């Protein structure tokens with residue numbers, strides 16, 4: 193090929209950063225194709241998010257039957273989930289089972305952080321350094337670093353000097369924490385707080401919760417998994433997986449496409465109650481326009497607000513706990529007994545929406561001029577979402593360009609998988625892909641298969657390097673923004689837009705056009721000869737046979753086509 197540099201021999205075909213669900217499956221897929229790989233993982237075990245987030249009450253919010261790998265039918269058959277939404281220890285046990293079953297550990301180096309990754313243009317490879325002193329080369333650098341992994345520890349004066357323990361929900365001690373008899377302060381009221389507060393309240397002598405923004409939460413109605421449902425799913429697991437892939441969210445749940453405003457108030461109430469009784473994230477499936485029409489959204493929001501008012505005894509506390517903004521704009525929370533916890537006499541809610549927490553003293557947290565006594569502080573303050581895990585590692589591409597510099601005004605990618613200036617660099621569930629707006633495990637599997645198929649294709653045609661072109665990247669970034677603007681989700685100050693932390697650029701980071709629409713686009717790019725990519729600096733000169741993994745030939749579920757999917761321009765207007 194023209195301009196092809198001469199690649200040097202490398203230690204590994206690929207280095208994978210992270211051994212969460214993404215890194216584990218990436219390793220398995222690479223091995224299946226005969227590639228050599230080394231995975232570096234900071235923790236001392238696999239599991240990623242489910243390794244770090246050990247706070248009380250942590251569990252998934254997509255039913256476990258779907259929040260699990262789908263690449264192996266044998267795995268689906270042999271693993272049995274105990275609950276509708278499995279708790280963190282069980283999900284971690286699943287990850288460990290997968291690691292053992294597929295013999296992954298021998299290529300994972302634990303307790304090792306990647307400290308630098310630099311593209312060597314002359315050698316056509318990545319030079320990787322680690323906290324353990326490794327210096328290795330790999331043809332490909334694959335980032336499996338997670339979307340919600342870089343903890344946001346708030347910059348509150350005095351917090352670092354607090355004499356008692358300070359915890360972050362995303363960095364919870366392995367040994368667990370016993371709050372019995374302690375005065376505890378929890379900062380934050382997002383998903384992690386909402387899951388943990390009821391259980392911390394069970395132990396603590398006094399619990400003070402500092403709330404900056406009230407959140408909508410829908411009851412999980414978690415339960416032991418019904419054996420009949422388990423048997424029915426296992427009898428035809430591929431059917432459930434296929435239905436899930438055809439959905440905008442990458443997981444299947446009952447959905448009503450009808451607009452909320454076309455229903456009578458009585459019908460709406462019935463419908464909302466039915467979806468409330470199902471519980472969890474599927475509540476947003478009660479009507480098809482809830483995330484696209486403010487007036488429709490307000491009907492759903494008001495239904496949830498009434499539920500909060502009905503369970504919280506003190507009207508002033510109920511009012512503080514009641515969100516006034518758009519339902520589902522921030523990610524919906526899923527709880528077990530969250531609002532009820534504020535009826536307990538030892539639990540206090542402190543509003544810090546108008547004035548931030550002033551400081552942490554030696555004996556407590558000071559807000560609105562009042563000191564609230566605390567022996568321990570829990571920061572349930574979230575993450576530097578989507579890009580935070582990249583910021584932690586100095587990553588440099590061609591001509592020494594730092595990724596952090598390229599992304600300083602917001603991440604720029606082609607398909608959320610690749611970025612110009614960084615050849616042979618892949619991001620699993622990177623910004624610009626459905627990622628957190630889909631079921632993460634499905635989103636991970638689709639990216640891993642695409643990357644593995646791409647690498648195998650490159651081997652087939654003898655290409656050493658792949659990189660997208662600037663026009664397709666610019667078009668994709670614009671497309672991601674255009675589609676986001678259709679959804680109410682782009683309108684509030686959430687972590688989706690980086691607005692949960694000061695100083696981050698406001699950009700809607702995940703791709704909201706719908707999972708199957710996105711998958712079709714990735715497939716087309718591949719089957720049309722890797723449109724928009726250069727191999728070894730030149731466009732693909734032939735339309736070669738490609739290796740698209742069959743299960744990603746995803747149909748659309750036309751009953752759930754949304755305005756964002758139509759705006760994505762890849763579905764018929766029905």
Ligand code: N01
Pocket residue numbers: 251252253254340346347361379380381382383384385387402403404405523526544548549572573574575628687691692
């Ligand atoms: O983090 P968050 P999270 N002073 O950013 C507040 C996934 N997840 O860890 O809203 C006072 O949502 C902040 O206030 P505000 C899920 O995708 C899933 O809870 O920015 N408060 C907010 O209340 C979720 O969306 C599960 O005004 C401060 C809270 O801290 C994502 O992870 C479980 C503050 C942070 O909420 C993140 O959830 C857990 C300050 N200085 C997480 N700084 C499942 O159920 C921040 N806050 C699967």
